[in-house]
Amino acid sequence: xxTTDNSFIFYSRLHLIELTGIxxxxxxxxxxxxxxxxxxxxxxxxxxxxxxxxxxxxxxxNDFAYWASExxxxxxxxxxxxxxxxxxxxxxxxxxxxxxxxxxxxxxxRERLKKLTVPENEEFTFLKSTSxxxxxxxxxxxxxxxxxxLSNVSISSIYYHMFEARLRLERLTNDFSNWxxxxxxxxxxxxxxxxxxxxxHTAEGLRAAILKILEQKQ
Amino acid sequence: MINDYESIxxxxxxxELWLLAEHLKGKSxxxxxxxxxxxxxxxxxxxxIPLLRELGIDAKWDVIKGGEQFFNVTKKIHNALHGAPEExxxxxxxxxxxxxxxxxxxxxxxxDIVFIHDPQPIALINQKDVKNNKWIWRCHVDVSHAQAxxxxxxxxxxxxxxxxxxxxxSFSKPLPIKQFLIQPSIDPLSDKNKELSRDVIxxxxxxxxxxxxxxxxxxxxxxxxxxxxxxxxxxxxxxxRYVDCQLILAGGTASxxxxxxxxxxxxxxxxxxDPDIHVLLLPQNDIHINAIQRASSVIMQKSLRExxxxxxxxxxxxxxxxxxxAVGGIPLQIKHKFHGLLCNSIGGAALALKQLLQNQExxxxxxxxxxxxxxxxxxxxxHLKEYLLLFLSLYHTEDVIKL
Numbered sequence: 001x002x003t004t005d006n007s008f009i010f011y012s013r014l015h016l017i018e019l020t021g022i023x024x025x026x027x028x029x030x031x032x033x034x035x036x037x038x039x040x041x042x043x044x045x046x047x048x049x050x051x052x053x054x055x056x057x058x059x060x061x062n063d064f065a066y067w068a069s070e071x072x073x074x075x076x077x078x079x080x081x082x083x084x085x086x087x088x089x090x091x092x093x094x095x096x097x098x099x100x101x102x103x104x105x106x107x108x109x110r111e112r113l114k115k116l117t118v119p120e121n122e123e124f125t126f127l128k129s130t131s132x133x134x135x136x137x138x139x140x141x142x143x144x145x146x147x148x149x150l151s152n153v154s155i156s157s158i159y160y161h162m163f164e165a166r167l168r169l170e171r172l173t174n175d176f177s178n179w180x181x182x183x184x185x186x187x188x189x190x191x192x193x194x195x196x197x198x199x200x201h202t203a204e205g206l207r208a209a210i211l212k213i214l215e216q217k218q
Numbered sequence: 219m220i221n222d223y224e225s226i227x228x229x230x231x232x233x234e235l236w237l238l239a240e241h242l243k244g245k246s247x248x249x250x251x252x253x254x255x256x257x258x259x260x261x262x263x264x265x266x267i268p269l270l271r272e273l274g275i276d277a278k279w280d281v282i283k284g285g286e287q288f289f290n291v292t293k294k295i296h297n298a299l300h301g302a303p304e305e306x307x308x309x310x311x312x313x314x315x316x317x318x319x320x321x322x323x324x325x326x327x328x329x330d331i332v333f334i335h336d337p338q339p340i341a342l343i344n345q346k347d348v349k350n351n352k353w354i355w356r357c358h359v360d361v362s363h364a365q366a367x368x369x370x371x372x373x374x375x376x377x378x379x380x381x382x383x384x385x386x387x388s389f390s391k392p393l394p395i396k397q398f399l400i401q402p403s404i405d406p407l408s409d410k411n412k413e414l415s416r417d418v419i420x421x422x423x424x425x426x427x428x429x430x431x432x433x434x435x436x437x438x439x440x441x442x443x444x445x446x447x448x449x450x451x452x453x454x455x456x457x458x459r460y461v462d463c464q465l466i467l468a469g470g471t472a473s474x475x476x477x478x479x480x481x482x483x484x485x486x487x488x489x490x491x492d493p494d495i496h497v498l499l500l501p502q503n504d505i506h507i508n509a510i511q512r513a514s515s516v517i518m519q520k521s522l523r524e525x526x527x528x529x530x531x532x533x534x535x536x537x538x539x540x541x542x543x544a545v546g547g548i549p550l551q552i553k554h555k556f557h558g559l560l561c562n563s564i565g566g567a568a569l570a571l572k573q574l575l576q577n578q579e580x581x582x583x584x585x586x587x588x589x590x591x592x593x594x595x596x597x598x599x600x601h602l603k604e605y606l607l608l609f610l611s612l613y614h615t616e617d618v619i620k621l
Contacts, residue, residue, distance in 0.1 A: 015607075130614075131618045156230075
C-alpha cells in the first residue's frame with residue numbers, strides 16, 4: 001500500500017471462519033439465503049478457495065459450484081457457477097448478484113432443478129469470514145526492496161494485495177501494479193502483474209511468477 | 219521453538235504469528251480439560267501451551283478432577299453427543315453437576331480468557347459472573363446428531379459462553395452465540411510425528427515382536443467401541459484371503475475412558491489364534507506410535523463415529539496411505555481417491571485395503587498428496603494462528619478488524 005512518502009507497506013489479511021447456522025437443502029433455499037446473508041458470507045464462499053489452492057488439488061472454484069455439482073448432483077449448474085470469476089467483480093454486491101443470476105436463470109430454464117434436494121447432512125452451510133488486516137514488517141522504497149519483501153511475506157499478504165485490492169478499492173487493479181505504476185513509473189511491469197491469473201497458479205507459483213516478472217527488469 | 223517450524227511452513231507465516239501475538243501481549247489464557255494424557259485434546263494442549271507462552275501469552279492449563287462415577291457419566295454424555303443410545307439417569311446428572319461444582323471451587327477461573335475443552339468441565343462457566351472475563355467453549359465432538367435430552371441439558375450452560383469453537387461446519391448446532399470453525403492439528407516436530415530413522419523403526423518393531431516380513435495394516439486408537447476395532451479385524455480377515463499381511467491394533471487408555479478395558483477384552487478374544495494379529499496395549503510412548511505408523515503399509519481408521527480423527531492426520535503426514543471411514547472430520551482430511559480412500563462398511567474397508575496393498579504406485583501417490591494436504595491445512599502452526607485470531611476476536615465485534 002502506498003504511504004505518503006511513496007513507500008509500499010506489505011499488509012496481510014488473515015481469516016477466522018464463523019458458522020452462521022444458516023443452511024440450504026435446495027436451490028430455492030439457497031437463493032433466499034443468498035439475498036440476505038451478510039457480505040462476509042459471500043466473500044467467504046467465493047474467495048477462501050483461492051488461498052486454499054496451494055498445491056495441485058481438486059479444489060472447487062467456489063463453494064456454490066462444488067455444492068451444486070457434488071451434493072445437488074447437477075454438473076451443469078456446477079460448471080456454470082464455477083465459470084464465474086469472483087476476482088473480476090469489484091464489489092461483493094456484484095458477486096452476490098452474479099451468483100443469484102446464474103441460479104435464477106438455471107431454475108427458469110430447467111424444470112428438474114426445482115425438484116432437486118440434497119441428502120441429509122449435505123445441506124449448504126453458510127460460513128462467514130472475520131478478517132484481520134495488519135501491516136507486516138516489510139516496507140519497500142524501490143524495486144529491490146519490493147522484491148525482497150515479496151520474497152519473504154506470507155502468501156496471505158500476496159493475495160491481499162493482488163486480489164482483495166479490487167474489493168477494497170472497488171476498481172480493477174491490484175496494489176502491486178498500482179504502486180509500481182504510480183510510484184516507480186513501471187507501467188509495463190504493472191500491466192504484466194495485473195494480467196496474472198490466479199486460477200493457473202498455485203500459491204507459491206503465483207509468488208514465483210511475480211518475482212520472475214520483476215527480476216527480468218532488474 | 220516456533221522458529222523451528224520455518225523450514226516446514228515458511229518464514230512469512232512465522233512472522234505473522236509473532237505479529238498477531240504482539241496484540242495479545244500480557245493476556246492470560248486458561249485452558250481447562252479433563253485429562254492430562256491420552257486423546258487428541260491433551261495432545262494438542264501439550265504442544266500448544268509452550269508455543270503460546272513463547273509468543274508472550276500467559277497460557278495455563280488446568281485439569282479437572284473426578285471419580286470413576288463422574289467419568290462413567292462423562293463417557294455416556296460423550297457417546298450421547300455423538301448420537302449413540304445412552305441413558306443418563308437423574309442420579310448420573312447429579313454426579314456430573316456436583317463434580318462440576320467441586321471443580322469450580324478448586325479451580326479459580328481468573329484468566330482474561332477461559333478456554334474450556336469439551337463437556338466435562340462445562341459447569342465451570344458458573345464462575346463467569348465473578349470476573350468480567352471472556353469464556354470460550356471448545357467442542358471437539360460432532361454434536362450434529364446429539365441426543366436431544368443430553369444436548370438440552372448442556373445447552374443452558376453453553377449459551378452463557380462468549381463463543382464456541384467446532385472442528386467442522388457439520389459438527390455444530392444452532393446456538394445464539396458466536397460459533398467459530400477451527401480444525402485441530404498435529405505437531406510435525408513432536409515425538410509422535412517427527413522423522414525417524416529406519417533403525418529406530420526396526421528397533422520398535424523388534425520390541426513388540428513384529429517381523430517386518432509382510433505388509434502391515436495398522437489402526438492406532440483407544441480401545442473404544444466407536445473406533446470399531448472388531449470391524450478392523452473382520453476387514454483384515456477378508457483381505458488376508460488374498461494378500462498375506464499382518465494387522466496391528468495399537469492403543470492406549472485414557473484416564474477419562476472407563477470403557478476401554480471391556481473393548482480390549484473383546485478384541486483379544488476375536489484376535490485369538492491368528493499370530494499375524496498384534497494387539498498392542500501401548501504405554502504413553504509417542505516414539506513407539508510414530509515408529510509403528512511409519513512401519514505400516516496402510517493405516518486404517520474405521521471409526522463408527524469420530525471427532526476430527528487426528529490419527530488420520532498423523533498417518534497422512536507420514537505419507538502412509540490411509541483407509542478411513544467417512545465419518546466426523548475424516549472427509550475434511552481425505553478427499554476420496556485423492557488423499558486416501560474412504561469407506562462406509564467392513565466390505566468397503568476390505569476392498570480399499572486390497573486396492574492399496576496390491577497397487578503400490580497408487581498407494582504412494584495418495585500418501586504424497588495426503589502429506590501435502592496436512593502441511594497446508596492441519597499443522598499446529600495454522601491452529602496456533604487461528605487461536606490467536608480467536609482470542610483477538612473476543613475484543614472486537616466487526617467483520618473486518620484492523621490491527
